[in-house]
Amino acid sequence: MEKIETFFVDFIKKLGGKCVTHNADEESFVWHVRPLPSTSDTQHPLARSQTDHEFPFHTDCSYESNPPEYMALFVLEQDQLGGGQFKVIQVSDIVNRLSEKSKMILLTENFKIAVPLEFRKEKDIDHIYGPILLDHHQIRYRSDIVLDHKSNALNELESIISEVPKYVPKLEKYTMILLNNRKYLHARTKILDPRRHLLRIRFNKPALYDVFSIYNETKLRPEYLTLPHTLLDYFHEQHTRLYKTLNLIVQQYHQSTEVGAEIRRTFQFEPKIHNLLCELNIHRPNFDMGNYRPDILFTKGCRFTMNGKHRFEPKICEINARFVWNAFLFSVAICPGDNDNQISVNFKTMLDMIIASSQFDTTKSMTILKSKENGFDIHLFQKYWINKYHQNCRIIHPDQVHIINGQLYDRNDGYPIQQLIMELHQDEILNFSDDILHNFIHNTQLRYMNDLRTIFLVHDKRMDVSQEDWSRLLLDLNHQEWIIQQYQESIQYESMNLSGMLFCSNNRCFNLGPIRLSPNKIVNICHGGYFIRPFIHRRYVYCSEQDEILTKTKLHEQLALSRLTHSHWNRNVYLSSSGGSGGKRLFFATDIQENQRQREILVDMMLSKNVLSETDVCLNLFHCKNMYRSLEIFNDFCSMAYCTVLPMGSDVEDDKILNIIEHFRPNVLMGSPYRLMQLALFIEKHHRTNEKIHFEKIFFACEPYSIISKQDCQYLSWWLFHSTFYSSSICILF
Numbered sequence: 122m123e124k125i126e127t128f129f130v131d132f133i134k135k136l137g138g139k140c141v142t143h144n145a146d147e148e149s150f151v152w153h154v155r156p157l158p159s160t161s162d163t164q165h166p167l168a169r170s171q172t173d174h175e176f177p178f179h180t181d182c183s184y185e186s187n188p189p190e191y192m193a194l195f196v197l198e199q200d201q202l203g204g205g206q207f208k209v210i211q212v213s214d215i216v217n218r219l220s221e222k223s224k225m226i227l228l229t230e231n232f233k234i235a236v237p238l239e240f241r242k243e244k245d246i247d248h249i250y251g252p253i254l255l256d257h258h259q260i261r262y263r264s265d266i267v268l269d270h271k272s273n274a275l276n277e278l279e280s281i282i283s284e285v286p287k288y289v290p291k292l293e294k295y296t297m298i299l300l301n302n303r304k305y306l307h308a309r310t311k312i313l314d315p316r317r318h319l320l321r322i323r324f325n326k327p328a329l330y331d332v333f334s335i336y337n338e339t340k341l342r343p344e345y346l347t348l349p350h351t352l353l354d355y356f357h358e359q360h361t362r363l364y365k366t367l368n369l370i371v372q373q374y375h376q377s378t379e380v381g382a383e384i385r386r387t388f389q390f391e392p393k394i395h396n397l398l399c400e401l402n403i404h405r406p407n408f409d410m411g412n413y414r415p416d417i418l419f420t421k422g423c424r425f426t427m428n429g430k431h432r433f434e435p436k437i438c439e440i441n442a443r444f445v446w447n448a449f450l451f452s453v454a455i456c457p458g459d460n461d462n463q464i465s466v467n468f469k470t471m472l473d474m475i476i477a478s479s480q481f482d483t484t485k486s487m488t489i490l491k492s493k494e495n496g497f498d499i500h501l502f503q504k505y506w507i508n509k510y511h512q513n514c515r516i517i518h519p520d521q522v523h524i525i526n527g528q529l530y531d532r533n534d535g536y537p538i539q540q541l542i543m544e545l546h547q548d549e550i551l552n553f554s555d556d557i558l559h560n561f562i563h564n565t566q567l568r569y570m571n572d573l574r575t576i577f578l579v580h581d582k583r584m585d586v587s588q589e590d591w592s593r594l595l596l597d598l599n600h601q602e603w604i605i606q607q608y609q610e611s612i613q614y615e616s617m618n619l620s621g622m623l624f625c626s627n628n629r630c631f632n633l634g635p636i637r638l639s640p641n642k643i644v645n646i647c648h649g650g651y652f653i654r655p656f657i658h659r660r661y662v663y664c665s666e667q668d669e670i671l672t673k674t675k676l677h678e679q680l681a682l683s684r685l686t687h688s689h690w691n692r693n694v695y696l697s698s699s700g701g702s703g704g705k706r707l708f709f710a711t712d713i714q715e716n717q718r719q720r721e722i723l724v725d726m727m728l729s730k731n732v733l734s735e736t737d738v739c740l741n742l743f744h745c746k747n748m749y750r751s752l753e754i755f756n757d758f759c760s761m762a763y764c765t766v767l768p769m770g771s772d773v774e775d776d777k778i779l780n781i782i783e784h785f786r787p788n789v790l791m792g793s794p795y796r797l798m799q800l801a802l803f804i805e806k807h808h809r810t811n812e813k814i815h816f817e818k819i820f821f822a823c824e825p826y827s828i829i830s831k832q833d834c835q836y837l838s839w840w841l842f843h844s845t846f847y848s849s850s851i852c853i854l855f
Contacts, residue, residue: 138324204313332454360630411571413442417621742792744771
């Protein structure tokens with residue numbers, strides 16, 4: 122049995138799991154699930170899993186503050202009599218059926234949960250307090266140890282558990298089942314065969330490296346900066362241009378063309394660097410740019426908004442390409458985890474994709490060349506390589522590198538260097554002997570990052586120069602290679618300057634990463650700065666994954682769920698409301714940029730069909746209060762169509778509206794049918810001139826036109842209607 126237990130533990134460890142003990146015994150990783158003879162020992166009672174009883178649906182270790190993520194079962198003997206069936210249900214199926222009120226209770230309230238005596242890891246702790254629902258459709262739940270039995274939310278939860286679909290896998294001999302202990306509930310029918318015997322291990326899958334062993338956790342702000350998803354589109358477009366430009370610079374550097382000559386005049390490298398770059402282009406023509414990180418300034422402008430209010434224009438200010446992994450591993454560690462945050466998507470796979478494209482051999486050791494640069498992420502990469510690929514990753518001083526018969530070696534221990542990462546400044550690279558530099562050029566079997574062309578040509582640093590220094594520097598003719606560019610004034614967040622990071626590798630732009638904040642002019646984390654994470658709604662949030670038009674009810678459901686699961690649900694969204702006349706009042710949240718784009722599309726259609734034109738003068742009698750936006754929407758339509766709008770609103774007295782009509786002579790009338798009828802009745806009684814009031818087009822919304830009776834329609838007969846168009850939210854008569 123001991124060998125089987127050892128095999129089971131080793132198997133979980135090879136999967137990357139970290140086994141969790143079942144109780145205070147530090148070696149209690151494996152638990153035997155089988156019926157045992159009953160005992161009267163109250164100090165050592167049998168666990169439920171050591172009886173033949175039926176188990177209702179539950180998660181393991183729901184009595185722990187941080188329940189293990191996974192559970193593994195290994196079948197030694199199955200129940201030959203048909204009992205002990207294992208059943209599973211998915212938590213997301215439950216959550217999707219819970220009422221909004223119950224979700225809120227289960228997510229936010231702390232329930233008293235008893236710790237079974239046989240699983241206590243500390244003698245004086247017999248209960249904990251915690252929520253039932255965890256983030257992202259995760260749960261902790263075992264009904265018999267939840268001590269707050271009177272909760273209606275728990276009753277609803279139990280009712281739904283009994284209704285949702287169940288999956289019943291077969292537990293045959295030597296079957297192993299791995300289950301996410303937070304996303305699935307499991308149960309068992311009564312055991313009929315006393316020989317039934319399973320082994321159980323609970324485990325977590327730890328991170329490959331501890332980011333806060335290097336970075337100061339207090340420097341990470343808990344809140345998010347919300348940004349529109351169109352910003353990512355913009356960055357991808359800019360990156361495409363940037364990548365082509367950088368490739369052109371590298372490829373043309375040694376060419377006898379006007380472009381090549383201009384590039385060389387701009388850089389004016391010393392002969393050693395120049396010759397190195399030319400030889401690389403000749404002998405290694407297949408250039409891989411490797412990792413590079415354009416830094417982003419958030420300058421004053423109107424292109425995008427941050428947190429729905431700070432308007433800014435993003436600018437690429439410099440490109441970091443000298444230190445391969447700078448901020449890459451930090452960003453991967455703190456940005457994934459939120460499926461509704463579009464920032465999280467690419468970071469989940471970024472490291473794997475970079476390693477694959479680099480063609481590093483993950484079955485071999487890695488060498489890091491490092492000297493005077495302290496570095497942060499390079500130490501995280503070392504842990505990542507060791508834990509991910511189970512290969513050695515050594516950091517050595519560049520002086521330890523020497524060459525024997527065309528092969529690089531570590532001078533200290535004679536270990537061959539087959540692939541390497543450079544964490545070196547340019548002058549440290551130039552200090553290598555000619556033989557070693559020659560090996561970097563001609564040894565095509567040697568894999569290293571970054572390419573020397575990336576380090577010398579792509580890496581681009583910019584510095585601010587004070588006004589006092591300008592006169593002196595402009596008179597100095599010894600620095601003709603300097604490039605002067607305009608100073609860009611940045612916006613501020615809580616009186617701090619911001620600097621973003623764009624994570625790129627070869628021709629791929631992964632994402633915008635953490636944003637640095639600092640009260641100082643130089644945004645530096647080591648000198649008083651902070652990190653804050655960006656949040657960009659996934660594109661399917663508040664829209665359909667199948668590109669279908671969503672109903673109002675569906676939009677309202679998405680908003681209700683977001684309120685329960687995301688603290689930032691109300692940021693960077695366009696909020697509106699139904700009037701409530703057709704039933705329960707609904708609220709809607711849509712992406713601000715997407716909302717604006719949809720309006721532009723609709724206005725373009727109306728202009729093309731002559732629904733609106735530049736010659737129109739529109740009288741807007743819609744209302745705008747209590748979050749109802751019809752007045753604002755039609756004002757916006759008119760402005761986009763370049764036609765005149767008279768934004769009177771619905772609450773203005775009829776006599777004042779009549780004065781405006783007589784003064785400005787509008788040809789388009791807008792409002793709810795009921796408000797238009799009121800105005801028509803007033804005008805018929807009080808318009809004393811013989812001149813008829815004539816409207817060419819009438820726009821109405823909020824309620825169907827059919828609510829106006831035929832008798833009421835006669836009062837509108839002297840307003841011309843060409844034809845009608847109707848939708849559930851906007852109605853136009855023209």
